[in-house]
Structures are given as structure tokens and as C-alpha cells.
Amino acid sequence: MAMVEVIQVRKVYKRDTLAITVLDGIDLQVPEGEFVALMGPSGSGKTTLLNLVAGIDRATSGAVRVAGQDLSTLSEGALARWRSHNIGFIFQFYNLIPVLTALENVELPLLLERLSKKQRRERALTALKIVGLSDRAQHYPRQLSGGQEQRVAIARAIVSDPKVLVADEPTGDLDAKSAEEILTLMDTLNREFKKTILMVTHDPRAAERAHVQRHLEKGVLKAD
Amino acid sequence: MRFLPLVLRHLRKSWIRSVSTILALALCIFLFCTLQTFLLALNRNLATSNASRLVTRHAVSLVFNLPMSYRDRIAAIPGVKNVAMANWFGGSRKPGDFSEFFPNFAIEAEPYLDMYPEIGLTPEERQAFLQEPRGCILGPETAARFGWKVGDTFQLESFIPPYRVGRPFEFVVTAIYHPDMNRFPGADNTLMFFHHKYLYETTNRRVGVGTYVTEVGNPDQAGTVSKAIDTLFANSDAETHTETEEAFRASFIALAGNLALLLNTVGLAVTFTILLVTANTMSMAVRERRNEMGVLKTLGFSSGRVMGLVLSEAGMLGLFGGALGILLSLMLIRVLPHMPLIGPMLRGTPGFGLPPSLAAGGFALALGIALAAGLIPALLAYRARITDLLRQI
Numbered sequence: 001m002a003m004v005e006v007i008q009v010r011k012v013y014k015r016d017t018l019a020i021t022v023l024d025g026i027d028l029q030v031p032e033g034e035f036v037a038l039m040g041p042s043g044s045g046k047t048t049l050l051n052l053v054a055g056i057d058r059a060t061s062g063a064v065r066v067a068g069q070d071l072s073t074l075s076e077g078a079l080a081r082w083r084s085h086n087i088g089f090i091f092q093f094y095n096l097i098p099v100l101t102a103l104e105n106v107e108l109p110l111l112l113e114r115l116s117k118k119q120r121r122e123r124a125l126t127a128l129k130i131v132g133l134s135d136r137a138q139h140y141p142r143q144l145s146g147g148q149e150q151r152v153a154i155a156r157a158i159v160s161d162p163k164v165l166v167a168d169e170p171t172g173d174l175d176a177k178s179a180e181e182i183l184t185l186m187d188t189l190n191r192e193f194k195k196t197i198l199m200v201t202h203d204p205r206a207a208e209r210a211h212v213q214r215h216l217e218k219g220v221l222k223a224d
Numbered sequence: 225m226r227f228l229p230l231v232l233r234h235l236r237k238s239w240i241r242s243v244s245t246i247l248a249l250a251l252c253i254f255l256f257c258t259l260q261t262f263l264l265a266l267n268r269n270l271a272t273s274n275a276s277r278l279v280t281r282h283a284v285s286l287v288f289n290l291p292m293s294y295r296d297r298i299a300a301i302p303g304v305k306n307v308a309m310a311n312w313f314g315g316s317r318k319p320g321d322f323s324e325f326f327p328n329f330a331i332e333a334e335p336y337l338d339m340y341p342e343i344g345l346t347p348e349e350r351q352a353f354l355q356e357p358r359g360c361i362l363g364p365e366t367a368a369r370f371g372w373k374v375g376d377t378f379q380l381e382s383f384i385p386p387y388r389v390g391r392p393f394e395f396v397v398t399a400i401y402h403p404d405m406n407r408f409p410g411a412d413n414t415l416m417f418f419h420h421k422y423l424y425e426t427t428n429r430r431v432g433v434g435t436y437v438t439e440v441g442n443p444d445q446a447g448t449v450s451k452a453i454d455t456l457f458a459n460s461d462a463e464t465h466t467e468t469e470e471a472f473r474a475s476f477i478a479l480a481g482n483l484a485l486l487l488n489t490v491g492l493a494v495t496f497t498i499l500l501v502t503a504n505t506m507s508m509a510v511r512e513r514r515n516e517m518g519v520l521k522t523l524g525f526s527s528g529r530v531m532g533l534v535l536s537e538a539g540m541l542g543l544f545g546g547a548l549g550i551l552l553s554l555m556l557i558r559v560l561p562h563m564p565l566i567g568p569m570l571r572g573t574p575g576f577g578l579p580p581s582l583a584a585g586g587f588a589l590a591l592g593i594a595l596a597a598g599l600i601p602a603l604l605a606y607r608a609r610i611t612d613l614l615r616q617i
Contacts, residue, residue: 056522056610077526084524091614095519099233109523111226156523 001068003164003196004030004053009062011048011219022048024219026062030212032163035190035197037210044216046200047168053198054166055083067163084112088157088195090167094149096141096156102128103137106155113160127155130193131185147178154185158195165189167199171206183209227529231536238509242541245505249545249590250552252498257553257578257586259487265576266483268410275443276305277339279472280436280453283463286312289386289432290462292424295332301452303445304438308336309420311434313387315380317370323564326366328380328416330423339439342408343417349399357422359398365413367400374400386431393418393426437469495593502597506538510601517605518613531606538598539591546590550583 006028013020022045030036038046051057052064055071064071067086074082096105106124115123128134131151141149150170157165167186171179187209189195199210207213215222235242280298282288292309299307309332316324333354337343343361345353353359362372372378379392395418403411424431440449450466457464510517517530525533557578561570570576 051611054522056614077528080521080524080526082524083522087524089522091519095515095614097230097516097519099237100230104229108230108520112524112529160524 001032002029002065003032003034003067004028004198005063005065006049006053007063007065009049009052009059009064011045011052011057012060022219023052023059026216026219026221028214028221030196030198032196033190033194034212035187035210036199036212036214037207038198038200038214038216039202039204039207040216042202045219046216049216050166050168050198050200053164054087054089055079056089081112084109084160086162086164088154088160088162088165090150090153090157090165090170092169092172094141094146094153094173096149096152098141101138101140102133102144102152102155105141105152106159108156109160124155124159127159128152130158130189131155145178146174147181150174150178150182151185154182154189158189158193163196165195165197167197167201169200169202171201171203179203179206227533227536231533231540234509234513234537235540241505241508245502245541246545246548248498248501249542249593250548252494252593253546253549253586253590254552254556255494255549256491256589257550257582258556259491260582260585261553261557261576261578263484263487264579264582265570274339274469275446276440277469278438278440278446278450278453278466279469280438280464280466281434281472283454283465286434288462289434290436290464291432294433294436294457294462294464297456298436298438298453301449301456303440303442303449303452305441306335306339306439308332308339308437309433309435310336310437311420311423311431313380313382313418313423314384315382315387315393317378317380319381319383323567326369326414326416327412328360328418330420331417332420333417336417336437339437342403342411343401343415344403345399345401349401353398356396356398357419358394358396360395360416360418361399361401362397363413363415364400364402366416367397369414372397374398387423387427389427393422435472438466495589499593499597502538502541502594503600505541506534506598506601509537510534510605514605514608514613517608518610521610521613527606531602534602534605535595535598538594538602540594542591542594545594546587549590550578550586553586554578554583 006026009023009026010021011023013022026049028049038049040046048057052059052071053066055066055074058072069082069086071079071082097108100108103121103124106127107120110120110123125134125137128137131154133148133151133155136144136148136152141152144152165186170186171182174182183206186197186199190197197210199206201207280290282290289311295307295309298304311330313328313330315328318324337345337350345361353361367373370378374397376397377394378397379394381392382388403413405411438449438453440446446468450468453466454464520530520533521527557576561567561576
């Protein structure tokens with residue numbers, strides 16, 4: 001069974017009277033446990049497709065099913081709840097909350113769960129341990145390097161044990177060494193923790209770490 | 225509560241802005257509580273007025289006295305039940321030193337005490353006062369303030385020229401009145417009364433009457449009797465102006481009606497300004513953190529929860545601002561009665577203090593302002609799409 005199913009999806013943005021088609025009849029299937037890299041030039045619709053799969057945007061037409069759930073049937077509130085349980089999002093610029101420590105940042109998604117403070121702390125520490133940053137739990141984002149920040153962001157993405165990880169240019173803001181560490185970490189999450197990963201990237205070296213590479217061009221997914 | 229640390233961290237991060245907003249809100253609540261406390265005290269004072277009592281003074285000004293001969297002529301007007309003379313003496317132990325000031329009046333004892341049951345005296349105390357020409361009655365607060373007891377003697381000197389006779393007036397404390405605060409909750413505990421005759425004779429019969437207090441048999445006739453008194457003395461050397469006791473006090477206490485309007489207008493203007501300041505603060509806070517809100521929504525925070533976080537932040541500002549404002553107001557209200565000039569006046573205002581209901585109102589106002597200020601930014605955060613919020617990177 002496919003973990004991610006994108007069926008005839010179109011996404012059209014309206015700017016004043018202008019309609020811009022960003023995705024035009026996309027079909028994509030990502031089996032459970034797969035690591036897929038989405039590539040393509042800027043403006044090809046990669047991030048838009050990622051956003052649709054992550055449930056942070058809605059398709060103009062077509063269907064997006066993730067973990068067996070048709071996202072178009074969910075209300076905004078239900079979609080938010082669904083995201084918190086099923087999707088881990090990794091941003092290019094990490095997007096950690098600057099006023100919170102690494103541990104508190106990782107703990108953030110767990111605030112939405114019915115967990116005690118102790119349980120939240122334990123799970124957040126476990127996630128930090130997985131990404132190899134348990135010793136930096138009390139550090140603020142400004143006290144971490146870019147690579148460390150991204151690892152904290154990955155810990156935040158996996159802390160609620162989602163089925164799918166979506167990553168938007170996760171190495172785009174990192175030096176080669178840090179990028180390599182992040183990709184290795186993502187590989188581990190895919191292999192050992194069986195996470196299905198959909199990663200948008202410009203970087204061919206990053207794409208090589210994925211099992212499957214798909215290319216988008218002008219809103220259309222090119223044939224394999 | 226789970227989200228409280230996040231809210232507090234944000235407030236702490238922009239601490240200059242947070243502190244400024246809290247101070248602005250505190251100022252607003254401080255003004256609200258303090259001004260309203262004054263107004264309440266003023267209203268309480270006016271509420272002690274009796275609808276059946278009229279006050280007649282010189283039509284030109286209180287400065288001028290009326291002839292003593294008016295007394296019997298007023299008493300003869302149909303509907304009048306009782307008439308008493310009363311002069312504000314303006315006496316003090318140290319003339320000109322307003323820190324020592326307390327209100328003292330020369331009264332025509334028997335009819336005056338009949339008209340003012342709030343001056344609670346036992347028959348023995350009343351008799352003792354009536355029998356002692358230099359006798360005086362003191363309010364319990366004034367007696368306690370100066371440590372005067374029944375039988376003590378003390379001297380006062382007036383700053384009003386006609387009452388200055390080259391030496392102080394000597395008084396004997398014959399009674400300390402105890403008003404029934406259940407019946408007369410606004411009764412003044414700081415007054416002093418002595419015999420008008422003593423004033424008249426000590427000044428070599430030069431002084432007249434500052435005011436005539438008239439009691440009417442039926443309060444509904446107050447208007448008719450007032451008019452009759454003023455008509456009686458129209459076109460005389462000393463025309464009169466008669467009004468109800470409440471109107472007299474209101475005009476005497478700096479035109480209380482207009483004062484209330486002025487104080488309320490000032491309060492409203494300040495409140496509105498603070499609302500704008502707080503709204504600006506919250507707008508800035510939300511605008512700066514659009515990206516963060518996008519992240520929170522991406523993590524699964526519902527739009528309602530994000531809106532709640534913004535409102536919580538605003539509410540927290542209101543909470544701190546309100547608490548600080550009430551605290552400052554409480555401090556000022558406690559200190560004011562001990563200040564020179566205004567202190568003696570406030571000590572004479574029974575129960576002058578910040579009522580808990582007013583403090584609660586101030587607190588609610590602070591929260592209300594803060595939440596109202598945060599509402600639009602919170603709604604914007606609620607309605608914003610995640611992709612738009614994240615695009616701000």
C-alpha cells in the first residue's frame with residue numbers, strides 16, 4: 001500500500017485576475033518506507049507538492065491521500081490534528097523557535113498531546129539522543145551551529161513519531177560536512193525507523209541518498 | 225498552562241516593549257482606579273445629603289454673610305419646619321497650615337442638631353454641649369488625630385478676617401459624636417461644631433450668618449420653599465440663593481457634576497490611547513513572528529490555538545499591567561490622606577479607599593483593553609494560511 005498517493009492533482013494560484021497553474025495533473029505514489037527525492041528547477045512546483053502532501057496547503061483539484069487519509073475531506077482543525085500525528089516537517093532554515101531551548105523546541109509538538117511534563121521531556125530527550133544532540137538540550141538555537149539546528153529540527157519532526165517526514169531543502173543552508181551529517185541522519189531514520197521520506201532538493205548529492213528521484217518541471221512530474 | 229512558558233518567553237524576549245506596554249496599561253488602570261475612587265468618595269459625600277434640607281447663602285458669594293434677622297423670617301415661610309444658622313469657621317491650631325486643617329463650623333446648636341441626626345449624641349452629651357458656651361462636639365477621627373478627649377481644652381484660630389479677633393478661640397471638648405454608620409454610611413467623622421453664639425459674641429457681634437440650613441416638612445416642597453426664601457429677600461441688600469443641600473455640596477465640591485464628566489473624559493481618553501498602544505505592540509509582535517506562527521501551524525497547532533497564544537500574550541500584558549496599576553493606585557490612595565493640602569480633605573471623606581469591586585473592575589478593564597488590542601492581530605494569525613506565513617522567510 002502506498003503511504004503517499006497523489007492523484008491528478010492540480011494547484012492553481014490566483015493573483016488578482018491572473019491564474020497561475022503550479023501543479024498540473026500530478027500523479028505520484030510513494031510506498032511505505034520509501035525515501036523519495038523531488039528535484040526540479042525553481043518554480044517547478046516541488047515545494048507546493050510537498051506542502052500538499054504535508055497537509056499545509058490544499059489542492060485545487062485531484063486527491064492527496066497520505067497514510068490512507070484523503071486530506072481534502074478534513075476540516076482545518078482536523079487537518080492540523082492529523083498533521084501533528086502523521087507528518088514531520090523539516091524546513092530549509094530549520095525554523096526553530098529562538099526563545100526556546102533545543103529541548104523545548106523538540107517538545108513543542110508534544111504540547112498538543114495528552115502527556116505529562118515528565119513524559120514530554122523524556123520523549124524529547126530521546127529524540128535529541130537519536131539526532132546525537134542530547135548534550136545540547138539546554139542550548140538555545142543561537143548557541144548552535146547550522147547543522148546542529150537542523151538536527152534539532154529533525155528531532156522536533158520525529159518526536160511525535162510521524163509516519164511521513166517531508167523535508168524542504170533540508171541541506172540547502174548547510175556546509176558540505178553538515179549536509180552530509182543531515183543526509184546520513186535522514187538515511188538512518190528511513191532505514192532504522194522505517195520513516196517514509198519525501199525530500200525536495202536541488203542538490204544532486206542529496207538526491208543520490210534517496211532511493212527514488214522524481215523530477216518536476218513546470219508543474220508536471222516527468223516520467224521515470 | 226502548557227503553553228505559558230512559550231508566552232512568557234516571548235514577552236521576556238522583547239522585554240523593553242513588554243515593559244513599556246505593561247507600564248502604559250498600568251498607568252491607565254492607575255488613573256481609572258484613582259479617579260473612580262475620588263468620584264465614589266464624592267458621590268458618597270453627596271449621598272449623605274438630606275432631600276428635606278435646604279441651604280441658603282448670600283446670592284453673590286459664600287464670602288458674604290447674611291443678616292441674622294433672616295432667621296425668623298425664613299422660619300415663618302409655610303412648609304419650613306426648622307431653621308439653623310451655620311458658619312464655616314476655617315479654624316486651625318496653626319492658621320495657614322493646611323496640614324493641620326479639619327472642617328469646623330459655628331452652629332445654632334439646638335435646631336442644627338435636630339436637623340442632623342447623623343451627629344450621633346446621647347441626650348447627656350447633647351445637654352453638656354448646650355450648657356457649655358465654649359463647648360464643642362468633635363468627630364471621632366479628628367479627636368483621635370489630635371488626641372483630644374472629653375474635657376480637654378484647645379485653641380483654634382481662623383484665617384477668615386472677620387473671625388480673627390487678635391487671639392485664638394478656646395474650646396472645651398464636651399462630646400465626641402458617633403454616627404450610626406448603618407443608617408448614615410457616608411457620615412463625616414472629622415467635623416467639629418461649636419456655638420454660633422460664641423463666635424458672634426467673641427467677634428463683638430460683628431459677624432452675620434454664613435448659611436441658613438432649613439428643614440422642610442415635605443421634601444416635595446423643597447423647590448417651592450427655596451423659591452419662597454429667595455423671593456422674600458429679593459431686591460434687598462443681601463439677596464439669597466437657596467438650593468438643596470446636595471446641590472450646595474455639589475457646587476461647593478468643585479462643581480462635582482462637571483468634575484465627574486472631566487475625570488471620566490480623561491479616563492476614557494487615556495484608555496483609548498493605551499488601547500492603541502497595546503494594539504500596536506501586539507501587531508508588531510505578531511508581524512515579527514509570522515514565520516513562527518507558520519511553523520506552529522505546520523507542527524499541528526490549530527489556527528484557534530495560535531490565535532489563543534496571541535491572545536494569551538496580550539492577556540498576560542493586561543494581567544501584569546492591571547496588577548501594577550491597581551497596586552500603584554492602592555499605594556497612592558493610602559498615602560494621599562497623609563499628604564498636606566489634600567490630606568485633610570480626604571480624611572474627611574468617609575471610607576476613602578479603593579473598593580475591591582473597583583479594583584476588580586480595573587483588573588477587568590486591563591484585561592479587556594489587552595484582549596481587545598490583541599484581537600485583530602490574533603484574528604490575522606488565525607486566518608493566515610501556513611504557506612503565506614512561511615513565505616516570509
